[in-house]
Amino acid sequence: DVKVTQSSRYLVKRTGEKVFLECVQDMDHENMFWYRQDPGLGLRLIYFSYDVKMKEKGDIPEGYSVSREKKERFSLILESASTNQTSMYLCASSFAGTGFQPQHFGDGTRLSIL
Amino acid sequence: DQQVKQNSPSLSVQEGRISILNCDYTNSMFDYFLWYKKYPAEGPTFLISISSIKDKNEDGRFTVFLNKSAKHLSLHIVPSQPGDSAVYFCAARNVYGDDKIIFGKGTRLHILP
Numbered sequence: 001d002v003k004v005t006q007s008s009r010y011l012v013k014r015t016g017e018k019v020f021l022e023c024v025q026d027m028d029h030e031n032m033f034w035y036r037q038d039p040g041l042g043l044r045l046i047y048f049s050y051d052v053k054m055k056e057k058g059d060i061p062e063g064y065s066v067s068r069e070k071k072e073r074f075s076l077i078l079e080s081a082s083t084n085q086t087s088m089y090l091c092a093s094s095f096a097g098t099g100f101q102p103q104h105f106g107d108g109t110r111l112s113i114l
Numbered sequence: 115d116q117q118v119k120q121n122s123p124s125l126s127v128q129e130g131r132i133s134i135l136n137c138d139y140t141n142s143m144f145d146y147f148l149w150y151k152k153y154p155a156e157g158p159t160f161l162i163s164i165s166s167i168k169d170k171n172e173d174g175r176f177t178v179f180l181n182k183s184a185k186h187l188s189l190h191i192v193p194s195q196p197g198d199s200a201v202y203f204c205a206a207r208n209v210y211g212d213d214k215i216i217f218g219k220g221t222r223l224h225i226l227p
Contacts, residue, residue, distance in 0.1 A: 042203060058214070108157050
């Protein structure tokens with residue numbers, strides 16, 4: 001079974017802090033994704049990466065950056081946390097290549113910015 | 115502009131009956147459609163997919179129907195069970211989209227005893 005592990009289930013930080021959310025997958029997937037989920041808005045893509053050191057902006061990248069130094073690990077960084085970044089953050093991974101490969105998700109990090 | 119739309123925020127169905135969740139899309143370049151299920155405090159779990167060249171895919175109690183002319187898909191759950199109570203997300207992949215998928219806003223399904 002694919003395992004996508006997010007380092008924290010719950011996190012509380014203060015406005016202006018630099019926040020790191022970590023995600024690790026154990027299936028040698030090329031693609032990794034960061035989403036946020038908010039009530040009534042579904043899942044929105046923040047950033048994704050299709051290879052080590054590669055990154056692409058998603059639909060809502062403002063206020064975020066990412067890092068992928070190793071294939072199995074994808075970090076989301078809130079450069080200066082703000083209250084409107086309080087949300088559930090979800091990491092996912094998938095194989096690249098031909099055909100269709102579903103994304104597999106971690107259990108999420110519920111982040112509160114005070 | 116919402117490319118994947120789930121117009122029903124919630125749905126209640128009696129246990130044992132059929133649950134039908136609906137989804138509409140606007141982009142003709144989607145090549146795969148997916149359904150994910152999400153319980154509170156857990157990540158979404160992939161449920162079933164369908165290629166745009168098919169009109170039906172079945173997996174146990176779950177069947178997805180695709181009507182390309184209407185740009186509509188639906189997920190049927192028969193029979194509905196208490197463990198099916200969750201939020202269901204419809205999603206789609208753009209054939210040119212680098213394996214990104216676009217999610218709808220979700221439908222919360224309540225299975226009533």
